[in-house]
Every structure is written in C-alpha cells, then in structure tokens.
Amino acid sequence: MGTVSKKRKNQKLRGDELVLNIWQRLTRILVFLSIIGISILVFSLFGPEWDKLQAMDEENANLQKRLDELKLVRVERLQDELHTSNDMEYLEIVARDKLNMKMPGEVIFRIQR
Numbered sequence: 001m002g003t004v005s006k007k008r009k010n011q012k013l014r015g016d017e018l019v020l021n022i023w024q025r026l027t028r029i030l031v032f033l034s035i036i037g038i039s040i041l042v043f044s045l046f047g048p049e050w051d052k053l054q055a056m057d058e059e060n061a062n063l064q065k066r067l068d069e070l071k072l073v074r075v076e077r078l079q080d081e082l083h084t085s086n087d088m089e090y091l092e093i094v095a096r097d098k099l100n101m102k103m104p105g106e107v108i109f110r111i112q113r
Contacts, residue, residue, distance in 0.1 A: 084090050095101040102108050 096108075100108075
C-alpha cells in the first residue's frame with residue numbers, strides 16, 4: 001500500500017504541476033496579448049499625430065526656403081535702390097523723362113505715338 005499511495009501522491013503532484021504549468025502559460029499568453037493590444041492602441045492614437053507632425057515639418061521647410069528666397073530678393077532690391085539713388089546718369093534720365101526738366105539752353109521735342 002505504501003507504493004500505491006506514493007504513486008498517487010506523485011500523480012497528484014504531477015497533475016498539480018500540469019495545472020500550474022497551464023495557468024502559467026495562459027498568464028504569459030494573456031500578458032503578451034495585453035502588451036500587443038496596448039501597443040496597437042498607442043500606435044492608433046499617435047499615428048495620425050505623427051503624420052500631422054511630418055506634414056508640418058515639410059511645410060516648415062518649404063516656408064523657410066521661401067523666406068530665404070525673399071531675403072535674397074530684398075537684398076537685391078536694396079542694392080538696386082542704392083545704386084540708382086547714387087547714379088547721376090540715372091537720376092538725370094528720370095528727371096528729364098518724368099519731371100520734364102531740361103538743361104539750360106536745351107530744347108526738348110516730344111513725339112506723340
């Protein structure tokens with residue numbers, strides 16, 4: 001009888017270990033699935049925001065490029081203004097054409113087109 005009770009105890013222990021082993025596996029599977037579910041939830045919440053951020057970065061780069069171009073145009077125009085305001089020949093042409101000025105003793109003939 002002693003051997004039978006030892007066998008039953010061993011079988012009972014093995015059965016308990018088997019049940020414990022199954023619960024451990026199920027717990028691990030549940031934890032794994034929970035992590036996957038939480039990851040999917042996080043990505044679904046922040047995915048569209050990430051796309052918006054990328055679009056805003058692209059727009060920012062385009063606007064910065066446009067700003068640099070406009071700064072170059074401004075510098076060119078300032079140089080042109082400085083050049084024309086100090087150029088006596090240009091000022092003389094403008095004075096004769098737009099302000100109807102003339103040199104002493106000069107006769108101006110205007111032809112209508």
